[in-house]
Amino acid sequence: MSTAEGPPDDGATPSQPLTIAQLAELAQVSTATVSKVVNGRAEVGPETRALIERLIREHGYRPQRRRATFAPLVELVFHALEGEYPTEIAKGVEQVTREHRLAVVLSQLQHRDTPGRGWIEGVLSRRPLGVISVFSGLTDVQREQLATRGIPLVLLDPRGDPAPQAPSVGASNWNGGLMATRHLLDLGHRRIAAITGPDCALSGRARLDGFRTALDMAGVPVDPELIGPGDFLVEGGLAQAERLLRLPSPPTAIFTCNDGQASGVYRAAHRLGLRIPEDLSVVGFDDLPAVRWMNPPLTTVRQPLTAMAAAATDMLLKLSRGELLPRHRVELGTELIIRESTGPVRQR
Secondary structure (H helix, E strand, C coil), X not given: CCCCCCCCCCCCCCCCCECHHHHHHHHCCCHHHHHHHHCCCCCCCHHHHHHHHHHHHHHCECCCCHHHHXXXXXXXXXXXXXXXXXXXXXXXXXXXXXXXXXXXEEEEXXXXXXXXXXXXXXXXXXCCCEXXXXXXXXXXXXXXXXXXXXXXXXXXXXXXXXXXXCCEEEECHHHHHHHHHXXXXXXXXXXXXXXXXXXXXHHHHHHHHHXXXXXXXXXXXXXXXXXXXXXXXXXXXXXXXXXHHCCCCCCCEEEECCHHHHHHHHHHXXXXXXXXXXXXXXXXXXXXXXXHHCCCCCXXXXXXXXXXXXXXXXXXXXXXXXXXXXXXXXXXXXXXXXXCCCCCCCCC
């Protein structure tokens, strides 16, 4: 039988996934070879692996004993393990997994947008109850590989706009940007700058949209010169703040789309001999624990990272039990936390 022929005449269709034995017959390989691919083992040639993965995508895969094949694990994958952001996320995941006596496997992508082949093979071999992807995405092929093995995926603080049926948890980023900018406007500031997130980050775009909306509602034109492209890193905040503060008509306030960039603004202000908030008001976004110890303590928008992570883990466990979700997209509220880094505009 050639690999171009259809599956055995046993009524199997895309709505009736195939067993390992049926997939092996289609691919003209042993059941052991198919089993290795299904379980993410590496001892299969790339051409054979690609063929079996294609057959799984086309026909689906039916585990023989689903409940017995999954380990009591949750996979938690980060874009990068830097700063306090991943710590706050891990706390929320652990709150839920501890109640259910589950372990957590942690991995990072070293700032890559999607995991590499080695990561997906490791996940398939571990057979976790599900995967939580934080500020990162998976390729279409990787999503299909998880789906065909019955491993659910939940996106947490997603970088882009998830598909309508893709389970995800985020925060009210637009409203956060609106609140931050309104606070500065209420203090009399009109030369307000913003340091954005990376172009690929939907959260940063939403925060900037909230910033623009607040200015528009106040009748303050958006000056393109006061919009600094950022990258959510301290270094990026420093570089953009130095550029902004050296303008002929510099801003009196800066809104940064995360707390790390706000730290960079503090450094730039110190280098240029500016005082916060007397000469420059600063607002961040996230409310990570360390910002209350900055000098002065940072005014910021609180993003409930721990609660977001707990919500994502709850969703994942429901999916692993085969339950339907009442909502596929969950958005938790943000809150403006006013501290000492903002003050009335100083007349120059």
